[in-house]
Amino acid sequence: MIASQKIGKSFLGALNYNLKKLYHPDQNKRAELLDSSFASTDSRMIQQEIRLIKTLKPNLNRYVYHTSLNFSIEDELDNNKLLSIAHDYLKESGYTNNQYMIFRHHDAPHPHIHLLVNRISFDGTVVSDSNNFKRSEGITRKLEQKYNLKEVQSSKETLLKAAKIGEIERTLRTGKPSDKLLLQNKLINILNLGNITIKELIERGERQGIHFLFNQATTGKISGITYFHNGFKIKGQALGNRFKWAELIKQINYEQIRDGKAISEANSRTRTNYGNQSWPIREAKPNRYGGNRDNELYISGPADSYFDDGGSREADKIGEEGRSKPQRDFETGEDVYILHDDSPIDRDNSHYDSYGFEISNDVDDEAMHGRNRKKSQGRGIGR
Incomplete structure (x- = not known):
């Protein structure tokens, strides 16, 4: 079991990434919403609920926690078991009183789920992101034992970048x-x-x-x-x-x-x-x-x-077909397009580790990458 964690500032961006998977043109690859604390799946309604909790910590920018839990293809996991694992992972991570959504994706051979959470709790406290990787490693090992899951090393542990x-x-x-x-x-x-x-x-x-x-x-x-x-x-x-x-x-x-x-x-x-x-x-x-x-x-x-030796550059813009009119993201001030069931699906970001186990390496906070691009633009030759 491998957890791939991301912390960002655009809940709507992360939400849209998962919602578009619900409308995959291939019915066999469509995602499922396993559980949610929100009253609706409408992105505008969810945004209103997020805005309400966000007022408790208005100066916190990186309040979005988005992680994928990836399992070996050898693990036999139905939705009920995946949901139980997801709730245990959230509880062990400190998310016991937070807004959340749990999706199961079907666009890769191995079982994997996505957890989208507001780090700001209903009482206004914030779940710490300190030592995230180390804490998550301990949790995944614990859950592997509890649910009899296959232990899989991440590419970080093997020191080789996994093949895509x-x-x-x-x-x-x-x-x-x-x-x-x-x-x-x-x-x-x-x-x-x-x-x-x-x-x-x-x-x-x-x-x-x-x-x-x-x-x-x-x-x-x-x-x-x-x-x-x-x-x-x-x-x-x-x-x-x-x-x-x-x-x-x-x-x-x-x-x-x-x-x-x-x-x-x-x-x-x-x-x-x-x-x-x-x-x-x-x-x-x-x-x-x-x-x-x-x-x-x-x-x-x-x-x-x-x-240069770091940073990323802005990728080519994808076509407008399949997009709705842009919706303004209240946290970032950016235009976010809602993708519908006839929308083009982005390239798969999956990769394999040294055991031949495919991992979804989804990164969805475009605002975060915008910052990285700005940093990279200041780098010159030999940097």
Whole structure:
């Protein structure tokens, strides 16, 4: 059992994400509303109820708690059992006197449910989000024992970024591994040599077509890394925890003063090889809900800004067909479109962990990603 938690400030945005699943064009994939504390499923009525409780803590912005509980495909779970697990999870998390909705989604092979909760309780207190991940890990282990569920490691625990469903489907279709999986495999083979220096890592990588771009400050300190391989670009964090800089230096022999020159020279070669190319760069980028697009990569032309090591950029706007007139979200001031049963369904954000277990990695707070995009716009080359 894996919990994927999000905290944001737009209840309506998270609500619309789940409501549109209720109107999936494929009847077999339509979500179910298992339980709710609200008097109606009408989004405008729900918004009024939320606004009323929000007045108890008007200055709290990040009041929306949205998590998905994902189970192994081997777990046999009917709606009653899922609902019992959901209520236990909410109770253990401290949500005992709060507005909530519990949805079951059917758009993936494994059982999974979504819990949408107002962190502001009916008495005006706020459920703490401190140590969310650690607390949730303890709760999931406890519920696995109580309900005899299969224990599944998350990709954070395995230090490898799990493959997306689209990557696996593309591999099966073409017979070739995805860009990310191929790069992961090459780097693992190099790192498994043991006790290599950063210079040796760079040299061995470049011989295999891997170029490195380090986020190197003028002091020589490194704070991030981006990988390039045969026209494909991906940040260390996106490739997997094992490949981000903080974990990478635990696996190699690195000294800042000794290796500063080798890193600077590697950066220069990467910029030369990729910064001045006329052909496009295949870049792993997020979709508008935050997860990486599974079925295709963004195609970018050469530009200095491609060499940043963090943040996300605004994805292409989806078409207007299937949308209603925009409704103003009172918390964020943004226009939110209500999607109906004839609306286009967004790309699946699911991915698989190292056990082959698919996890819904849904991110729905567009306001949160707007902040991330603003941060990324201030980053320049080499950051």
